[in-house]
Amino acid sequence: MLASKTVVALAVSLPALLVLLLIVLVGADPSSSCATTVSGSGLQGATGASIDGLSEGQLQLARNGVAIGKQRGESDSVILAELAAQAAESTLRNLANPSVPDSLRYSNDGLGHDGDSVGPHQLRVSVWGSVGIDTLMNPIYQINWFYDHADKIPDRDRMAPADLAQAVEAAKVNAYAGQLNLAQQLYAQFANIAPASMPAAQAGQPATGCGTNGSGAPLPAGASAFGAAVIAAAEKWIGTPYVWGGGDQTGPTGGGFDCSGLTLYAIYQASGGRLRLAHFTQSQQDDPAAQVVPFGQRQPGDLIFFTSPGESSSHHVVIYYGRNDQGQDLVLHAPETGQTVTIAPLWKGDRLDVRRFSTPANPETEEGKRL
Structure with missing residues (x-):
């Protein structure tokens, strides 16, 4: 208080x-x-x-x-x-x-x-x-x-x-x-x-907001404070439609998010408005504030970029969510047209590049990336 x-x-x-x-x-x-x-x-x-x-x-x-x-x-x-x-x-x-x-x-x-x-x-x-x-x-x-x-x-x-x-x-x-x-x-x-x-509250039952999703729900183990904030910002939009080109630092645009619109929103919110990524996967992957992380050292809240074999630019980005009870990797992302923001198993086949962001100590040190 x-x-x-x-x-x-x-x-x-x-x-x-x-x-x-x-x-x-x-x-x-x-x-x-x-x-x-x-x-x-x-x-x-x-x-x-x-x-x-x-x-x-x-x-x-x-x-x-x-x-x-x-x-x-x-x-x-x-x-x-x-x-x-x-x-x-x-x-x-x-x-x-x-x-x-x-x-x-x-x-x-x-x-x-x-x-x-x-x-x-x-x-x-x-x-x-x-x-x-x-x-x-x-x-x-x-x-x-x-x-x-x-x-x-x-x-x-x-x-x-x-x-x-x-x-x-x-x-x-x-x-x-x-x-x-x-x-x-x-x-x-x-x-x-x-x-x-409205649904009636039942004694001894989880109140709205408890459970796998929603504000106040447990986050995946191993998330840093920044990574947890990235997940928290993105997961409140679960169920929001995929819209190509959708999403900016304030939320969905045109009724939804695309993959990089969701990640730029989550990073902006987690950093308190001090990290503003471009609305393009490869630009986010190459951002000077992005730390290159080996795939084996991934943590919840990291961004994972997908690049097709033979291509030089990534075509999709997800937020690493952690592992489920069976040890399966999960990601939070905006998949494609006709689908909604969701948590799904991580899939293989493309080259996967992991990037980690954190709030900068000095908001003036990254030209063009800070407000």
């Missing part, structure tokens, strides 16, 4: 205890179920919405803030408070945190650095971590957490949304009023969601 909160001062005054708590509370196996009882289950799939400055991932989190609020029967003002809180705490992103290394093992929308806070509501692991990191990294759980705590506040429906957000988040300074215009815009975008059309 916001650094001004009272609990922050307490936590940082006990560093040894904090480290011990982190070890005990977040030692969950990311391959475990992440089943948790929630009152609202949320929605999956593309939003079909567009708001200037917001990515599809941010819109999905906002939509679930509205959908879960409606499913639970919350008032409009309480839902606005939840949206304003997400916007202020995380800019509507499911954030991992390098101070909580286990959080990097879950699909996320980027990295936060506020103490040991994670997720869209920036819940502190040292305070709320008894549920396990697999649950804390589940954005559906965090949205329900907000509503659970809001429901305990008397007269919540008569409070100003910013004041309610401040009361739930326990911030000394009310930082939520400045997000109300955005919260109202987001609420208007998704206000027509009908609770009856």
Whole structure:
């Protein structure tokens, strides 16, 4: 949560205890179920919405803030408070945190650095971590957490949304009023969601967002923080149509992605906008920021380029996803016309070249590749 909160001062005054708590509370196996009882289950799939400055991932989190609020029967003002809180705490992103290394093992929308806070509501692991990191990294759980705590506040429906957000988040300074215009815009975008059309949450069943895909899902073992961010950026578009020439640094264009459009998007997002690749496979393969990696040393998040026998330029690029339970290599990619972004087994026959990217220390050192 916001650094001004009272609990922050307490936590940082006990560093040894904090480290011990982190070890005990977040030692969950990311391959475990992440089943948790929630009152609202949320929605999956593309939003079909567009708001200037917001990515599809941010819109999905906002939509679930509205959908879960409606499913639970919350008032409009309480839902606005939840949206304003997400916007202020995380800019509507499911954030991992390098101070909580286990959080990097879950699909996320980027990295936060506020103490040991994670997720869209920036819940502190040292305070709320008894549920396990697999649950804390589940954005559906965090949205329900907000509503659970809001429901305990008397007269919540008569409070100003910013004041309610401040009361739930326990911030000394009310930082939520400045997000109300955005919260109202987001609420208007998704206000027509009908609770009856949403799947009912079942006790003990994985909440939306848990499982093999989706924000908060376990990432393949062996991924670096950057590689994990590449996968997290790309996999939220699983099911999006292949469109030749589709995709740029902001998301799909023309209704979808082609192979290099998906990879340039993922690398741009993972680097915080500091690596902008060309929309052409061979140019990406030859990019000065690309590290040549032997095939035997591939790691999740690396790009693999395919070159046909006798050809000098690659014709396809995929994101290496890791291995399944049978040891089979998997890739995440936009295959071809008529198909959608998917995870599939790695195939052989072409020459395979592996390239690894990382966030540059100095964004000015790669001319033409940085904004």
